[in-house]
Amino acid sequence: MRWLLLKDLQILRRSPLQAVLLVAYPVLIAVLVGLAVSRGPEKPRVALLNEVPANARVSLSGTKLPSANVQRRICDKVECVHVHSRDEAVAKVESGDVLAALILPEDLVNKINSLSTLSPGTPKVEVLVNESDPLKAGIVDDRIEALLAQANLTLAKRIAAEGGKYLNLVIRGGDLPVLGGGIHILGLQASAHILEAIEPALPNGPLKVALSQVTEFANQAGENLDIAGPLINRLAQPITVEKVAVGGSSPPLETFAIAVAATLTLAFVAVLLVAGSLALEREENAYPRLTRGLVSARALLGEKVLLGVVVGLVVTILMLAGLTIFVPLEWSRFGLWLAAIVVGGASLATAGAALGAAAREVRAVSLLAFMVTLPVAFLSLVPSGTVGQGLYDVIKVITALFPFKPALEAITSALEAGNGGIGGPLLHLAILCIAYAAIARLALRRFTRV
Amino acid sequence: MQARGLVKRFGDREALKGVGFSAEPRELVAVIGPNGAGKTTLLSILAGIQAADGGEVETGDGTVGWVPQQAALYRRLTVEENLLLFARLEKHEDPSASVEEMLDLTGLRERRGEIVARLSGGNQQRINIAIGLLSRPSVLLLDEPSVGLDSRQRARLWEFVSALAGRGTTVIFSTHDIQEAERYGNRVLVLADGEALFDGPAEELREAVRREAPEAADRDFETAFVAYLHHRGH
Known part of the structure; x- marks a missing residue:
């Protein structure tokens, strides 16, 4: 078997394009995944025209609220390109220099302030989008809507907080600042206390009864308005989200991305190499000569699987080593990595052998292997709930029949603790390995026809 | 080597x-016949690549070497x-020595380091x-060894094969070229549609063709042979 393995490695060495692809592919994947997981998404460039006067403040009942720093908040979320006129903003959007333009009109604060008057206006901001690219338009819509929702929430909280202060003043009393001076507000609670103190001094009669009613009203109003305070605060954000994880834990996104990259690399190397190498035996007419007493079909199959595992292991480990430039990996779990890659590689390699035994030509086999591996890999990444239940059940069955998904689960589990047990996926891979080896062995019988 | 039924x-x-x-x-021994006569099937059964549905093959003590039609x-x-x-796969004690021997035999010593595709x-x-x-066979089976070769290459190939037979190897080769069979085969086995029509020296085949297809006796041997097959119902 070792001479056949040596022969296959010599052939691999003689095919520079194939060898370069085998090395370059995982390096490329490693760099792309590394960059993707180590750098956040780029902020979209948005032109910002802020025509609101610098000293304009939202006021409530004549009291100016502190600045909400809307411009800073916007520029935290997007890369702001400050422009000085609407025409300049339009030009930048049309030229593609920016994804969109956000225009805060001069009267924005006045319109907001009018909301608490008898003639409320409608505060508006203007968003300019180049709709020629639906993808960009969608991204901008989402970002701007999120920004405006956040701005509305901040504003609503400020208003609710100010409203709460006034309510507190009515209940507990205090000083109300007006025109640089202040007015003392007695408050419902103090009023009730004063009335309660006066009441015993009054003679029985209609005046005492009336005073008693006013005292009771002051007490009840104070108590009920105390409850209204939290209600006003909740109005700004009536629903809050409490996330509870049910049904297992998901791996961190970085770990999952690395596991996907490693499994893809392993799958392509193992499946394509083994399928192509087995088909080459047939294309070179060597199979009948080899199995005429020199090696058994089973030994030849074993050699091909070993080739896929060895090359797949080397390339995948190189890729993971490359990723450590970008993301720290737990090398202390190297033993588990090896187990996952070797068992996953063996299972993928036997699947490759089954595919390789299906066609006579290397090119046809390579195409077949690619056409099977890529869609199965894609289907294996479809999360539950994103498609209909019936379709998801079909996807689950398909992905369970090919070793990609269990290999992904095993590698995810091996990379980091707390990503689920590795035993289940390894057992699944072992079963698939036996099944595909049996299929490949049966398919190899076709090779003997001369 | 003996094959029966x-x-x-x-x-x-x-x-x-x-x-x-x-x-x-x-x-x-030249196994000759038109395409589809059963030549490759016969050789592959003699080589042990395929199992026969009936009959038996005796190879004696020695091994059987097989050279398929396509390299x-x-x-x-x-x-x-x-x-x-x-x-190495044949488990030779000294594989390098066997390689040297084969390089001498094939006359390709000068080109030992060249990629075969070139x-x-x-x-x-x-x-x-x-x-x-390499299996040091006592019987060598060659399936249409000269297909795709030019006349100079054919001549060198047959010189090589004849030398092997001269050293004691039994050589059984298939061909659909009657002149090649006549020139290089000591004996000729004619197959047509899976039937053995003739088994004997080339001179006897000429005689049989002349006897059974007299109308083509004056023509070239290939034409006469086709007429002979026609007379025998093929």
Whole structure:
């Protein structure tokens, strides 16, 4: 078997394009995944025209609220390109220099302030989008809507907080600042206390009864308005989200991305190499000569699987080593990595052998292997709930029949603790390995026809 | 080597219908017949690649070397790497010495380091045969060894094969070229539609053709042979 393995490695060495692809592919994947997981998404460039006067403040009942720093908040979320006129903003959007333009009109604060008057206006901001690219338009819509929702929430909280202060003043009393001076507000609670103190001094009669009613009203109003305070605060954000994880834990996104990259690399190397190498035996007419007493079909199959595992292991480990430039990996779990890659590689390699035994030509086999591996890999990444239940059940069955998904689960589990047990996926891979080896062995019988 | 009553069926089609013959050491036996006559099937059964549905094959004590019609070697490896691989798989005690021996035998010593894909068809066929010889066979089966070779390459190939037979190897080769069979075969086995029509020396075949197809006796041997097959119902 070792001479056949040596022969296959010599052939691999003689095919520079194939060898370069085998090395370059995982390096490329490693760099792309590394960059993707180590750098956040780029902020979209948005032109910002802020025509609101610098000293304009939202006021409530004549009291100016502190600045909400809307411009800073916007520029935290997007890369702001400050422009000085609407025409300049339009030009930048049309030229593609920016994804969109956000225009805060001069009267924005006045319109907001009018909301608490008898003639409320409608505060508006203007968003300019180049709709020629639906993808960009969608991204901008989402970002701007999120920004405006956040701005509305901040504003609503400020208003609710100010409203709460006034309510507190009515209940507990205090000083109300007006025109640089202040007015003392007695408050419902103090009023009730004063009335309660006066009441015993009054003679029985209609005046005492009336005073008693006013005292009771002051007490009840104070108590009920105390409850209204939290209600006003909740109005700004009536629903809050409490996330509870049910049904297992998901791996961190970085770990999952690395596991996907490693499994893809392993799958392509193992499946394509083994399928192509087995088909080459047939294309070179060597199979009948080899199995005429020199090696058994089973030994030849074993050699091909070993080739896929060895090359797949080397390339995948190189890729993971490359990723450590970008993301720290737990090398202390190297033993588990090896187990996952070797068992996953063996299972993928036997699947490759089954595919390789299906066609006579290397090119046809390579195409077949690619056409099977890529869609199965894609289907294996479809999360539950994103498609209909019936379709998801079909996807689950398909992905369970090919070793990609269990290999992904095993590698995810091996990379980091707390990503689920590795035993289940390894057992699944072992079963698939036996099944595909049996299929490949049966398919190899076709090779003997001369 | 002796074969008796060989039968092979592919579904309803009977590829061999009770074919039998024998071959002695140093003998060159040409198996001749039109395409689809059963030549490759017969050789693959003699080689043990396929099992016969009936009949038996005796090979004596020695091994049987098989050289398929299309070169069965690795075109991306060098001449030497191919020979070394198969010598190792044959479990030779000294594979390197066997390689040297085969390089001398094929006359390809100068080209030992060349990738096989860059060699001519004739040279590829010589390596193909050399690999078949690595098992040190007492019987060598060659399936249409001269297909795709030019006349100069053919001449060199037959010189090489004749030398093997001269050293004691029994050589059984298939061909659809009647002149090649007549020129290089000590004996000729004529197959048509899975039947053995003739088994004997080439001169006797000429006599049989003249006797059974007298109207074509004055024509060239190939034309006369086709007329002979026609007379025999093929």
